[in-house]
Amino acid sequence: MSFRSAGFRPTVLAAAVALAFALSATALMAQPQAAAPAAAATAAPPASTGTAAAPAAAAEVAVKPGDATAGQAKAAVCGACHGLDGNSSDAQYPKLAGQSEEYIVRQLTDFKSGARQNPIMLGMATPLSSQDMHDIGAYFASQKSRPGVADQALVEHGQTLFREGDPTRDVPACMACHSIDGRGNPGAMYPQLAGQHAQYIEATLKAWHDGTSWGSDAHSQIMPTIARKLDADDIAALASYIEGLHGTDGQPAAATP
Numbered sequence: 001m002s003f004r005s006a007g008f009r010p011t012v013l014a015a016a017v018a019l020a021f022a023l024s025a026t027a028l029m030a031q032p033q034a035a036a037p038a039a040a041a042t043a044a045p046p047a048s049t050g051t052a053a054a055p056a057a058a059a060e061v062a063v064k065p066g067d068a069t070a071g072q073a074k075a076a077v078c079g080a081c082h083g084l085d086g087n088s089s090d091a092q093y094p095k096l097a098g099q100s101e102e103y104i105v106r107q108l109t110d111f112k113s114g115a116r117q118n119p120i121m122l123g124m125a126t127p128l129s130s131q132d133m134h135d136i137g138a139y140f141a142s143q144k145s146r147p148g149v150a151d152q153a154l155v156e157h158g159q160t161l162f163r164e165g166d167p168t169r170d171v172p173a174c175m176a177c178h179s180i181d182g183r184g185n186p187g188a189m190y191p192q193l194a195g196q197h198a199q200y201i202e203a204t205l206k207a208w209h210d211g212t213s214w215g216s217d218a219h220s221q222i223m224p225t226i227a228r229k230l231d232a233d234d235i236a237a238l239a240s241y242i243e244g245l246h247g248t249d250g251q252p253a254a255a256t257p
Contacts, residue, residue: 063130066101066138075136077124086140091199098145098194100186101137108133115215147195150244158241161234169229174238177222182245189219194245202239205230 075086078096082088086097096104110116111125128136150158160166163180165173174193178184182194193201208227214220230238 063134066105066134066136066141068135068138068142071135071137071139074128074132075139078136078140082140086143087146088197091197092203093197094200095145095196096140097143098183099137099140099192100184100189101134101141102186103184103189103191104137104140105130105133106189108136110215115220145192145195145246147246148197148243150198151240154237154240155244157233158237158239161230161238162241162245166229171226171229171234174242182242193242196242198239198243201242202235205235205239206232209235 076084078086081090081093082096086099087095107116108121108125108128109130111118111121112128114122125133161171162174162182165171165176175182177188177190178193182192184190184192205223205227208224209230211224213224227235
């Protein structure tokens, strides 16, 4: 449940332009350094016919684990919507703070390929390399998500669905994938949910319920399949409970009605 936005805004468009310019400038600055090795390679004598040619893939730069320090600079433009530290102030945009590097990379890759449809995020993700995505993911993963507050009137229903599901409707417990405290499962790329804005969670679950999908693979079909079994009251209760979910005991902070 991440990276959704409701429409174009001037700040978002400006951020996208800034990102594209910054990455293009970096590439241009790197070109003179890369030219010398290329020329040397051209002037070098041909290799022995008995030596096998190196595969093209060997020339590709291997992607390293994300570097949070490098990612902080690359993620600066993301702050327009998601907050500089990944804690967005606008509830229509998801919090990214504390989200796993693996999950963020998966979503950015899907935005760039078009597997996940979003015109704003397509523009933001297109100029990013795989290394950029890992660095950005590492930066947000290193940040701490600030908890929200749940509506006391919705806590009991939301907690039951989150912890137990509803076997009568074949609805699994959310914690089976997202953990009891909502911190997710990075290895399986199940995202962190704890503290996420209720508005964003509710909008995303409703979109899945109504047929939106973030891809055609089996992993992408998990949540739409579950969301279709939920009604509006279920979705509202779950969204509120998740916003207040934090800590290791899974207890949400409840607001006074």
